[in-house]
Each structure stands twice: as structure tokens, then as C-alpha cells.
Amino acid sequence: MDEIAVDERGIRLGQLLKVWGAVDTGGEVKALLEAGEVQVNGRPARGRGAQLRVGDVVAHGGRRVRLVAAPG
Numbered sequence: 873m874d875e876i877a878v879d880e881r882g883i884r885l886g887q888l889l890k891v892w893g894a895v896d897t898g899g900e901v902k903a904l905l906e907a908g909e910v911q912v913n914g915r916p917a918r919g920r921g922a923q924l925r926v927g928d929v930v931a932h933g934g935r936r937v938r939l940v941a942a943p944g
Contacts, residue, residue: 874935877942878926885912885930886920888939894932904932 876883876891883891886901889910895901901920904910910917911931912924924930929938 873929874937875940876937878924878939879942880926882923882925882928883939884920885910885917885922885924888924888930888937889920889932892930892937894935909933 874892876888885905886898889895889901889904890897894910895904898920905917905920908916909932912918912922913929914931917930924939926939926941929936
């Protein structure tokens with residue numbers, strides 16, 4: 873499982889998918905979500921603007937990423 877560090881504000885789902893390398897554009901994010909191909913904490917993702925926090929796990933295409941606290 874991959875890990876991505878975020879601060880206390882977290883990160884939006886669309887941004888995470890880009891940072892993680894799952895997509896290149898916002899249009900691709902929308903298509904993945906509409907197809908039901910992304911899960912957050914084991915449930916289908918609702919929208920690309922969903923705010924994610926430390927501890928959340930996102931799954932797509934057989935890969936998973938967990939959000940961890942950024943140092944400092």
C-alpha cells in the first residue's frame with residue numbers, strides 16, 4: 873500500500889488521485905468516479921471534492937493509498 877503525507881487540512885479526492893498518479897486531469901477523475909472505479913474507506917467515492925483526512929484509504933485499479941500525517 874502506498875502512503876501520501878498530508879497536513880491537518882487533508883486533501884480533496886481529485887487532488888489526491890492526481891498526486892498519486894492515478895489520473896492526469898480533472899476530467900479523468902470525473903470519469904473514474906462516475907464509473908464507480910474509486911473507493912474511499914471501502915465505499916464508493918462520492919465526488920472529486922470530497923475532503924480526505926489522515927487515516928483514509930483510497931483504492932483504485934487494484935492499488936491502495938493511505939493518507940498519513942505530514943511531519944512537523
